[in-house]
Amino acid sequence: xxxxxxxxxxxxxxxxxxxxxxxxxxxxxxxxxxxxxxxxxxxxxxxxxxxxxxxxxxxxxxxxxxxxxxxxxxxxxxxxxxxxxxxxxxxxxxxxxxxxxxxxxxxxxxxxxxxxxxxxxxxxxxxxxxxxxxxxxxxxxxxxxxxxxxxxxxxxxxxxxxxxxxxxxxxxxxxxxxxxxxxxxxxxxxxxxxxxxxxxxxxxxxxxxxxxxxxxxxxxxxxxxxxxxxxxxxxxxxxxxxxxxxxxxxxxxxxxxxxxxxxxxxxxxxxxxxxxxxxxxxxxxxxxxxxxxxxxxxxxxxxxxxxxxxxxxxxxxxxxxxxxxxxxxxxxxxxxxxxxxxxxxxxxxxxxxxxxxxxxxxxxxxxxxxxxxxxxxxxxxxxxxxxxxxxxxxxxxxxxxxxxxxxxxxxxxxxxxxxxxxxxxxxxxxxxxxxxxxxxxxxxxxxxxxxxxxxxxxxxxxxxxxxxxxxxxxxxxxxxxxxxxxxxxxxxxxxxxxxxxxxxxxxxxxxxxxxxxxxxxxxxxxxxxxxxxxxxxxxxxxxxxxxxxxxxxxxxxxxxxxxxxxxxxxxxxxxxxxxxxxxxxxxxxxxxxxxxxxxxxxxxxxxxxxxxxxxxxxxxxxxxxxxxxxxxxxxxxxxxxxxxxxxxxxxxxxxxxxxxxxxxxxxxxxxxxxxxxxxxxxxxxxxxxxxx
Ligand code: GLA
Numbered sequence: 162x163x164x165x166x167x168x169x170x171x172x173x174x175x176x177x178x179x180x181x182x183x184x185x186x187x188x189x190x191x192x193x194x195x196x197x198x199x200x201x202x203x204x205x206x207x208x209x210x211x212x213x214x215x216x217x218x219x220x221x222x223x224x225x226x227x228x229x230x231x232x233x234x235x236x237x238x239x240x241x242x243x244x245x246x247x248x249x250x251x252x253x254x255x256x257x258x259x260x261x262x263x264x265x266x267x268x269x270x271x272x273x274x275x276x277x278x279x280x281x282x283x284x285x286x287x288x289x290x291x292x293x294x295x296x297x298x299x300x301x302x303x304x305x306x307x308x309x310x311x312x313x314x315x316x317x318x319x320x321x322x323x324x325x326x327x328x329x330x331x332x333x334x335x336x337x338x339x340x341x342x343x344x345x346x347x348x349x350x351x352x353x354x355x356x357x358x359x360x361x362x363x364x365x366x367x368x369x370x371x372x373x374x375x376x377x378x379x380x381x382x383x384x385x386x387x388x389x390x391x392x393x394x395x396x397x398x399x400x401x402x403x404x405x406x407x408x409x410x411x412x413x414x415x416x417x418x419x420x421x422x423x424x425x426x427x428x429x430x431x432x433x434x435x436x437x438x439x440x441x442x443x444x445x446x447x448x449x450x451x452x453x454x455x456x457x458x459x460x461x462x463x464x465x466x467x468x469x470x471x472x473x474x475x476x477x478x479x480x481x482x483x484x485x486x487x488x489x490x491x492x493x494x495x496x497x498x499x500x501x502x503x504x505x506x507x508x509x510x511x512x513x514x515x516x517x518x519x520x521x522x523x524x525x526x527x528x529x530x531x532x533x534x535x536x537x538x539x540x541x542x543x544x545x546x547x548x549x550x551x552x553x554x555x556x557x558x559x560x561x562x563x564x565x566x567x568x569x570x571x572x573x574x575x576x577x578x579x580x581x582x583x584x585x586x587x588x589x590x591x592x593x594x595x596x597x598x599x600x601x602x603x604x605x606x607x608x609x610x611x612x613x614x615x616x617x618x619x620x621x622x623x624x625x626x627x628x629x630x631x632x633x634x635x636x637x638x639x640x641x642x643x644x645x646x647x648x649x650x651x652x653x654x655x656x657x658x659x660x661x662x663x664x665x666x667x668x669x670x671x672x673x674x675x676x677x678x679x680x681x682x683x684x685x686x687x688x689x690x691x692x693x694x695x696x697x698x699x700x701x702x703x704x705x706x707x708x709x710x711x712x713x714x715x716x717x718x719x720x721x722x723x724x725x726x727x728x729x730x731x732x733x734x735x736x737x738x739x740x741x742x743x744x745x746x747x748x749x750x751x752x753x754x755x756x757x758x759x760x761x762x763x764x765x766x767x768x769x770x771x772x773x774x775x776x777x778x779x780x781x782x783x784x785x786x787x788x789x790x791x792x793x794x795x796x797x798x799x800x801x802x803x804x805x806x807x808x809x810x811x812x813x814x815x816x817x818x819x820x821x822x823x824x825x826x827x828x829x830x831x832x833x834x835x836x837x838x839x840x841x842x843x844x845x846x847x848x849x850x851x852x853x
Pocket of ligand 1: 490491535600602636637638654657
């Protein structure tokens with residue numbers, strides 16, 4: 162049987178599609194790059210499966226939108242109704258194909274229902290990452306309950322999935338699950354990406370580690386809450402679906418999924434992670450200052466208690482530590498003395514700032530720092546002038562449960578968006594501001610895609626008119642971290658936890674998708690405000706130096722030793738950021754579960770830095786060698802233990818790296834690894850390497 166076939170691929174991976182008898186296309190191969198010799202017609206024919214007793218006479222394909230009309234008995238890719246509520250069951254047929262910049266667009270229609278479904282499939286040039294998107298056009302008004310981004314099967318030998326959960330101060334928790342008959346469904350009805358629902362999935366198997374084995378990695382680039390279906394059909398085949406959260410029901414004639422990003426790796430989880438990191442850093446995020454400036458954020462120093470003299474003194478100390486950007490957090494507007502009032506009143510508080518923000522901004526600028534400011538545009542307090550004037554602007558019922566005492570503005574309304582645009586634009590026009598921290602501190606009372614689309618519109622308008630203002634996405638820490646928001650922002654506040662040990666874990670897992678250049682990491686107060694824990698400044702400073710570095714304590718609390726340690730780490734960061742902020746982050750496999758380690762590798766392979774944290778005491782007395790990754794086995798490398806002077810007195814022996822730098826082959830580093838000195842828990846080793 163003649164089929165239509167398509168191949169999308171590069172040197173790393175191939176994706177082959179086939180459309181039989183004009184029906185919706187199916188992914189018939191996805192994996193390592195094919196050698197270019199295969200006859201795609203033959204692959205199409207070879208993909209057809211047998212039938213036996215108890216089955217229908219033709220197995221429905223796992224198409225880009227599996228159809229109930231083809232007797233697909235799993236979770237269909239599309240679920241729609243007419244305006245009377247009748248379920249529509251379309252059967253699409255081939256209409257058109259077009260080549261696009263890095264891929265193709267395939268159009269299928271159902272003339273009976275007046276529907277067209279369009280699949281945009283591309284393989285990005287900057288990184289080996291598929292970008293897959295589905296659009297649905299209808300000649301009549303319909304209701305869409307589910308529209309999956311292009312659906313892809315995953316092979317039977319990848320029987321495990323790594324999914325993401327989390328909470329406030331513990332984002333990006335990973336969990337490994339086995340596939341089993343039926344569907345694993347994650348439906349995030351918070352209306353935002355949320356701490357507990359990062360929209361990602363990695364399909365792998367028991368042999369997959371950070372550095373080895375196969376992985377199929379997915380991320381749905383949407384900030385409004387997603388639904389994921391990872392289904393094993395009764396016949397054993399498996400497929401992955403991502404779309405908007407089920408309750409984002411939409412009515413109209415034109416609908417679109419967000420982009421589903423996906424990649425295959427034969428080099429373990431890192432092979433996939435690096436594609437996501439590169440795409441985010443090199444393609445998606447635009448307008449980021451280079452080099453990335455060291456942040457200072459005043460939130461945990463002063464909270465709502467803004468006094469100009471104090472803030473000036475803090476800014477002076479922050480600049481001495483090396484800060485290059487000062488961010489004035491919550492508390493500068495309306496009558497915002499605590500979190501019960503003023504959201505919506507984006508006017509400078511003239512009690513706290515009688516001459517406006519200019520005196521503080523001038524002081525900050527005189528110290529050589531850029532000035533940034535906090536907004537939470539989508540939110541409103543009942544105790545605000547805005548609410549007193551426009552109580553009808555809120556999203557959801559008036560008697561809804563509040564979140565942090567606040568309500569949400571209905572961002573689908575043009576008048577709401579234009580009020581917010583005017584207020585933010587006014588502050589930006591009248592003050593020398595280079596940065597916005599854009600917050601979102603509660604779940605939504607109802608889930609609606611229109612809310613997310615409205616926020617994107619507002620951000621796009623501000624970006625277009627203030628192209629030099631960078632934006633950070635924050636939502637009680639990392640509750641809005643995704644590629645939808647990163648298309649419009651330059652940084653994410655990964656977590657409200659400044660506890661360096663917690664941060665190590667969160668950063669490590671977030672690196673499955675995020676590059677260092679967009680990932681904020683701050684040195685917090687000595688006694689961490691969210692964990693109550695006191696950790697050594699060495700660990701705190703180096704942990705921040707692993708990502709986009711910043712400080713968030715009152716710098717006047719630092720003693721001389723802490724100041725010296727922080728300055729050293731900050732100077733190191735500044736001297737290296739030209740390459741570390743462009744580096745690939747490889748998570749290292751550690752045979753000691755107490756160790757969290759990563760290797761940041763320069764894009765040209767000429768140098769690397771390894772951060773190896775002992776998060777708790779090890780079960781065994783001798784440190785396991787730290788094995789590196791991604792090195793040229795035949796090249797020689799010089800390796801230095803950058804902080805060898807931090808070995809404790811209980812380290813009584815003389816492992817070589819404690820004494821001097823060593824020169825060894827890539828093969829030795831990757832296979833045997835490096836023997837490090839014994840140390841206390843909650844400490845970090847920093848190793849620097851150069852290719853010779
Ligand atoms: C959220 C953010 C914090 C801070 C506060 C201000 O919790 O995550 O970093 O900006 O809001 O209210």
